[in-house]
Amino acid sequence: MLVAVVSDDGSWHGSGRWQDVRPDGTPAGAPVRVADLPAAIAAREAAEHPRWLWAATTEGYPTLLRAGVRVRRCHDVELTEALLLGHAGRWGEPRALAAARARLTGAPVPADPPPRLPQPPGFAQGALFEAMSGPPAAAGSGVLEALAQVYADQHARIGATGQPGRFALLVAAESAGALVGAEMGHAGLPWRADIHDQLLRELLGAPQPVGPPRRLAELTAEINEAFGVRGLHPDSPAEVLRAFSRAGIEVPNTRAWVLRQVEHPAVKPLLEYKELYRIWTAHGWAWRDAWISEGRFRPEYVPGGVVSGRWATRGGGALQVPKVVRRAVVADPGWRFVVADAGQLEPRVLAAVSGDSRLARAGAAGDLYAALATDSFGGDRAKAKIALLGAMYGQTGGAAIPALAVLRQSYPTAFEYVEAAARTGEAGGLVRSWLGRTCPPASTAWRDAGLEPPEEGGSAEPQGGAPGRARGRFTRNFVIQATAAEWALVLLATLRTALEGLRAELVLFVHDEVGVHCPAEEAEAVAEAVRVSAGRAGELLFGDTAVRFPLDVSIVECYADAK
DNA sequence: TCTGGCGGCGCC
DNA sequence: AAAGGGCGCCGCCAGA
Structure with a gap:
């Protein structure tokens, strides 16, 4: 009814x-x-x-x-x-x-x-x-x-x-x-404010009444000393670029992976500063005071908040909690977390949706990349992984080139599935997930790229150049990411039903990972329910497929110990 | 002084 | 190892 x-x-x-x-x-x-x-x-x-x-x-x-x-x-x-x-x-x-x-x-x-x-x-x-x-x-x-x-x-x-x-x-x-x-x-989500405070003090030093905590101040001094200057703000990219330039080093930007390739005494403290600064500003004491109350972190989830069907959150950054901060996520006394995440979800989704039977056979294995390597990459697991990731994300250069050639040769059906999605996108067309979620029209992507949207009725016009290629990468990835999100959503819905009658509660959902807070004596039953739900999700979406969707399941007292 | 865009980095 | 897709959040910075 x-x-x-x-x-x-x-x-x-x-x-x-x-x-x-x-x-x-x-x-x-x-x-x-x-x-x-x-x-x-x-x-x-x-x-x-x-x-x-x-x-x-x-x-x-x-x-x-x-x-x-x-x-x-x-x-x-x-x-x-x-x-x-x-x-x-x-x-x-x-x-x-x-x-x-x-x-x-x-x-x-x-x-x-x-x-x-x-x-x-x-x-x-x-x-x-x-x-x-x-x-x-x-x-x-x-x-x-x-x-x-x-x-x-x-x-x-x-x-x-x-x-x-x-x-x-x-x-x-x-x-x-x-x-x-x-x-x-x-x-x-159970959250121990006292442990959070303790780990912030370990990482950052004591909080100061005004300005950054002690460790950040020390690193700022070290960075200034390394550059031989005074008053440089490490959090100003422009100032850091100028400082490197004066030292005779030209870098395109100050991103961590760029700086890692630079030989200069300022690099090490700069990298540490970035990491700690991020924690201080995004998940520090101010965040804790705003978001933690009565031992719980209560973000506002926005199901379907991302165009691909992934969830978003409004405030709190619940989907980006840094790994080190997860030490503060501790189960109530006598309770546990059952944390499960889907391994290699996106390549398995590609195997299932494309109907590539050879790739599906690899997807039946616990380690898809290893099976793929044995099958077609001469046992080179890393190369197999690069090939699949490159195909799903639209990589065009570097080590991916020979790997992609092998993929195209040995798994033409799967290869063509993502290629077709990319061509459709570049031509201004729409693509859909397995269950029918549809990507936004090209005009949206063009606006995002800072260009004028097409004239009325012109949305099917192909768009060349960088914006067109960017949209091709987007639609190529959309068909996979959106379907993976559907699998996870169906798992979540199935699990929710399976938990009825238990005291267990869903408290965590991060794209392909779910967390349940439950009394210790329920933990094994919950773990089994999660595994069963994952199997059901695969069946509900794809029916009879060789592809499996295995989960890594941990029963832990602290979220940081999962996996 | 306020604000939008952007650089940068956290997560998947 | 990096880059590629999706986000949210923070502070900087330039322009109104």
Whole structure:
């Protein structure tokens, strides 16, 4: 059963209405008013586990979670609309429920509300902020009708895609991902502020009332001494470039890998400075004070926030936590982390989607690169790896050239799969993931490249030169990265279901890695659930394929000890 | 003084 | 080992 649901005032903790809807989107009963939305949803969820049809998971689900209410399934109209618009080559059009309905009725299409700003928990979330942002778009009368009407239309549009079964799976996974994202934000990642402080002091020295901590100040002095100057700021690329120039060394920029090739006494302290400076500014004491509360790091996840379908976060940098800082991620007493990451996910995805049976046979092995090396690269694993990475990312030079030639020769089907995606992109066309997520049109890429977008109707014009090649690399990678993201999303959704009935909670999801926080006695069961879910994800996406998707699973007390 | 673009680096 | 694809975040820097 599908149940359209809306909050009367958008708060999701007062009254609301719902209405049963048939799978084709036609109403299956009259609207029903409920006085206490969280309580009513909880009761109905317990009774029958309906699929909840709502405008956007981000609108109400966090509030429901705070009220202790979880749901098993939903259909997120906004995320689905974004997928369908993209599939139709209409990337970037407004995706909110109100916009989707306006397109159906011929009314003027309202723009989406601007995305919220990054906001650490507890900051300005009171009445003032809510008053400033106004009532949510999905409140008020007519919303139930809009939900049913737009759902029916989306149902029909999914059916009209080239691969309706796959696209339906994508829509279901995207909605499930939205639930997981909210639940992970609610649960938070266990984070020991005291250990964080201790490791910052070990790395950086004591924090100072004003200015950088002791170790950074020392390194600044060392760098100045090495250059024979005073007052140089190591964090100013322009000043560092000038200092090297005065020393007779011309470098194109001050990136770490460039400096590593330079012989000069300033290089060593500069490299150490960069590393520590990054930790201080991005994950130092200020970050900890803003983002850690009650022993938890609660970033705001944005499922589908990246064009490839990967998640993004709003504030907090949860997907870029430096490895050294992960020592602060410690399970509660008596609890463990089960951390699992997919090994060699992207080449396995290429093997599966391309239908290259020879590559798929290699993908059946635990080490795909090694199997590939034995098969065609004379046992040279490094060369096999370079070949695959080069093919997926569009590398054109260096050591990749001979490796790519071997790949083209021995695995022509897989090679052609990514080549075709690159050609399509360079010609201004669109490519799709396995389940049907579609890349943005070329005009977007051109804007990103600082060029004028093409004239109306000219989006299929080929674009030569560097921008065209850049778009070719983008579409080449998109078909792989977006499909890998789908595999991970399906794994996540499957795992979420498998964890029902346990105390275990999903607390971590980083592209191809998941983390579950659970009582120690549940750890083995959780580890097994993750492995089973990975297998299921492969089957759901690719059906009968020789390719396997093995996981590295660790049971640890500290995240830094995973793998 | 404020702001957008960019350099640089963290993660996958 | 590097470069190639995707991001977010920070501070610098030049221009309004």
